[in-house]
Amino acid sequence: MTHLTSQAGLHSLLKTVTCSLLVLIGASALQVAYAQNVAHPNLTVTQADIEAIRTQLSEVPGAQAALTSLRKKIDAVIALPMDVPVPQDAGGGYTHEQHKRNYQAMYEAGLLFQVTQDTTYLNFVRKMLLAYADLYPTLGIHPKPKEQTPGKLFWQSLNEAMWLVYTIQAYDSVASQLSAEDRTLIETNLLRPAASYLSAGQPQTFNKIHNHGTWAAAAVGMTGYVLNDQTLVKQALYGLDMSGDAGFLQQITQLFSPDGYYAEGPYYQRFALMPFVLFAKAIDVNQPELKIFEYQDQALLKAVRTSIQLSYNKLFFGINDAIKDKGIDTIELVHGIAIAYDITSDPALLAIAQRQNNILLTGYGFRVAQGLDQGLAQPFQYQSMQLRDGQAGDQGALAIFRNGIDHGHQALVMKNTSQGLGHGHFDKLHWLYFDNGNEIVSDYGAARFLNIEAKYGGHYLPENNTWAKQTVAHNTVVVDEQSHFDGDWQVGQKSAPEVRFFAVSDDIQITSASIAQAYPGTNLTRTMAMVKSASLEHPLIVDIFKVTSKSKHQYDLPLHFQGQLISHTISATAHTSKLEPLGKNNGYQYLWARAQGPIKPGMSQVTWLNENRFYTYSVLGGDDQQMIFTQLGANDPNFNLRSESALIRRVKSAKQHTYVSVLETHGEYNGTSEYTKNARSSVVELVASSAAGVDENIDVVTVTLVSGESFSLAVAEDSSSTAEHTLELNGKTFVWTGPYSLLTNTKN
């Protein structure tokens, strides 16, 4: 342990670790000096994998191309002087990025060595591992440590764990070819201390049920397998005390819902998946008896599939803190899909791999290449579904409605999930809409320019808290210009929406949810449906948002839309020669009020154009509603925000209000061929009633189309699936069972 105690920084950290654990680690370190008894590679890639690749490569053009491309990339890296710098910069800075490039290069060079037997790659990995083995013992805590979780090579231990996950795989690729002396040096000076630092050295993170904990568990556990150190493996699987209260298995159990949803949302789900699937693969190789991929009703495979379901046109739904250009082709999902395909042989996963267009030279990557070359891919079945949130599935849900599976299909996402911890947004009952390959009704995502140092060091911008997380940045009701839970995520964490019902049929897909805790004393209930009509090309979105309170409040319902405003029927006054912010706090300070006007009783419409298609938002007036046309960008001296547009429907003072809206997707603008079709909305009338006289707990919205067709959506306050309801409408009587009914041709 001399190499440990010589480091003052780590030494002080270790004081927090219990003595018994130190003994345990010490014992295991002495037990196996280096990985002499294990045949390598045998971690995420096995000797059998390599054998298969080597013998069958010539028959798989896709893998050959990947090999050529990877050689070219790594050859270029090897041609440069090796650079293992003394840690200095924070995230995004030079040394940070260089250490990231290094672990990536070691991992890939290791694979290349295995596949090609070219010792150039072996020598590169060896030389770099030795350079790290030289450097690592000299390091204390990183000079720019991040909060409570510093690393040594990196500013935060999360990056250190990522480094070890890659590096241990690289080591596994070359270990059998290294001299005993090299191995002792690398294991003693580098791998063991790094694993030790990430486990015993930071028990809070290591034992945390959180993606940082998973990265640490994966790094430590994978190191345990390679170094044949059962203690490290057991700590990784069962927690530092090996009791099973923490560790990888608990993380699988607790971090994903029964439907494979990760509480922080798809952006972090993707990130979190990487250590899950890589470590699981290593477990499957080394301890197949654990049946890790069967564990908890196939929780990991479910999480991989769910992450694909959480995307539209390759990009993840941008809910919560999310960089919106992240999608299914990220490296985490390239590994995830390939590992899942390797286990399941599900041809739909091949379709995703095809879109990823990134063949890995691992065993599982090779089998994807084989599958693709054999033309086995089948379309991935994007589905309408409800993804329950929370470990027990009782913390709300994300509802996804889809109309088809093609590139341009319609998808509605209603966010009835729980807060999602510190990366969650204050956006209960929020929704998004996608069509024609684009995001149409949008979420701002995170306010962050990842890795762009000039933008706040590449970190989350201050505007992430002050704008992106705030309720007004979302498509849901804001009461009195305050955000949900008064903007406190820990308060938000306590109360998830209640899903009232969820149903999918040919004609209608519908869900309803409510929450009473976002604003104490005020209840929010929203019902959203995707309704098909015989006379329309695309389904309509119907939205009934009911706000009730005992006292009077101001209610705002924003709609953030992407596109160019084409026309509207509001008598609005435009602020043409002076713009001022709409408010002072909670995100309102960033909104310029561009125009404003009363929404008269009856239907008003706003139409915009996105790419080559029109979208018309038809809304009902009443309660002295105002329509405010806003543009983002006030109080933004550093140009940190995108200049996006929103419509805000404001009810100045009311105890209750029901917002009724219909979104229609219609027409085509064709610039190349110079024609425009159906630029006008087909919705000609919108009427809301409360089922006068018969059952006053039923909301009825009637939509009439230009074709003469009409339908009514009736939604009962009683969400019981067995309650029977009766409704008189236009002189007819309708009877049905359950919380809602779609009544067609209700008008004459």
Place this chain on the structure above:
Amino acid sequence: MTHLTSQAGLHSLLKTVTCSLLVLIGASALQVAYAQNVAHPNLTVTQADIEAIRTQLSEVPGAQAALTSLRKKIDAVIALPMDVPVPQDAGGGYTHEQHKRNYQAMYEAGLLFQVTQDTTYLNFVRKMLLAYADLYPTLGIHPKPKEQTPGKLFWQSLNEAMWLVYTIQAYDSVASQLSAEDRTLIETNLLRPAASYLSAGQPQTFNKIHNHGTWAAAAVGMTGYVLNDQTLVKQALYGLDMSGDAGFLQQITQLFSPDGYYAEGPYYQRFALMPFVLFAKAIDVNQPELKIFEYQDQALLKAVRTSIQLSYNKLFFGINDAIKDKGIDTIELVHGIAIAYDITSDPALLAIAQRQNNILLTGYGFRVAQGLDQGLAQPFQYQSMQLRDGQAGDQGALAIFRNGIDHGHQALVMKNTSQGLGHGHFDKLHWLYFDNGNEIVSDYGAARFLNIEAKYGGHYLPENNTWAKQTVAHNTVVVDEQSHFDGDWQVGQKSAPEVRFFAVSDDIQITSASIAQAYPGTNLTRTMAMVKSASLEHPLIVDIFKVTSKSKHQYDLPLHFQGQLISHTISATAHTSKLEPLGKNNGYQYLWARAQGPIKPGMSQVTWLNENRFYTYSVLGGDDQQMIFTQLGANDPNFNLRSESALIRRVKSAKQHTYVSVLETHGEYNGTSEYTKNARSSVVELVASSAAGVDENIDVVTVTLVSGESFSLAVAEDSSSTAEHTLELNGKTFVWTGPYSLLTNTKN
């Protein structure tokens, strides 16, 4: 002539036509009752073409697919009730669009009949022609006539000519299968009167050297060939009086410059090309002795190729009135490229056809399909070039500098052309820059939502005149907030920029132009260069813009950029809580001033991100310059304008000023793989001097890079290519001949 005199509307119009012409037309009409002596088709498609398609179709999968797809499209049209409505609506309205759909459908059904021999298509065309023959004699001038050039089926005769160009081709496809009775009816009641209306009926337009005149000439001439009416043909070729002063040949001569540039710019060049290439094809078939494609040094083939050179990543440069989504895949260029390929067999044209992805079932289209199926396509050689403007090539020029030919190559366009008539913008010495597949330094294009009725009926918006054409909407100097030529295009028409020099070599591509008439008493001289540097991945753009006047003025130099502002080094005051327009007139009223600050002496930089690449604009301070950050959208109550960003460098009061700027393309932001490279500019110093002491008529700009590399661009006032210049710089003496020199490593 009874069918003519029965129409009151046309009758009154005909009063303007000279008596002798009426006699001429009458005579030719009597001479050939119907096209009985001509073997059809024999216009743009010949019997030999059809024979070739029929016998070889099975060997050309590309054409088979086109046939399947066209059948599907036309079968769907035929399945609907035929609709030949009484004209009623203006452009974009229902009857307007329906008549457009009809001529398109007749043309395509005619081709389908020829290729498939399926009489369903014959019957469809026949029935529709007869319906038009019924309708046409009942029509007077269109009820919503456009200005001085009304049509009968359409609001303007331009559309009527387009209708006839398509319809005469459709008739040519079916004429041989029609009864003598049908033919007489169609020719007498429809085709002859339409041709007559477009020629003798509107002599001003027909004889005009303008694209409207070309459409009319093509319609009339093609009708002449099909009806075997030599008078119509001669009028089309040589003008109404057949003197040769007007007509198609004059249009070829006068409308394109010696380099194939069309004065109105690429957007209208594309539009104008259609009648040129179709009529030329018909001439080539019927009067091959005219060698029409050889005419005027192959002017038409040159115009086709030039129109491709006027594009970047499939889209035309958006100069002058231009809808920016128009590009090389428009139908005009699909015909143009195919006809040009048919004549030249140039494999580079096939590469364009491949990108167009639209196979025509004409003879020339079929030969394109054959070429593509045989894999004959070769990359199109996009080139750096100067396209002289004006019939004699002496009305300025468009300079295009390119760095490569791939999808993402860099392209700089400097607009030193003439005004370009009524669709021209007030943008002398303006420039655009393209990179990475995107427009980076931009032109707003036209303010118009083509065919979108809600936006001012789909016409040019009022903002096209008040914003898009104004100088401040471009990247060139505005003096005293007035537009060039005081915004009068007829004044602008009189004075084109003088091109001082143009040169392309490996290291530098450079051009310089000046104009003294844009602002009386003020001279504008701009030199722009694309300079390669060994230490940079992409070339730098160097811009030296010299404004000199005898009296003091305010000078503004805008830069309209596309992207998200990342950082800048200006001490700017941001207007965070109130925005006001920058000015009152000439486009300034549309610009919100978002921030403003002094540009201190020395270099200042502004960096923005577009997609995954960074762009840094390095500018020199001095003369109390201010940098104004603007955003478009003030005084825009109808949301007619896109919300775009610009930087304006303002010199409040000076007799002269030289704007020195360098634009660097650098780095990479990779969201998927989470890395950022070279986000900072490599330009570390920018110095301007006037070659102190040695030769005061030389401007020298020295750029120093972070690599230590430096270069100086020296530009002499004397643009003679033989003048010798001497320059002392940093203690060294440089001697060269010609107007400029790129001096490398000028610093120690």
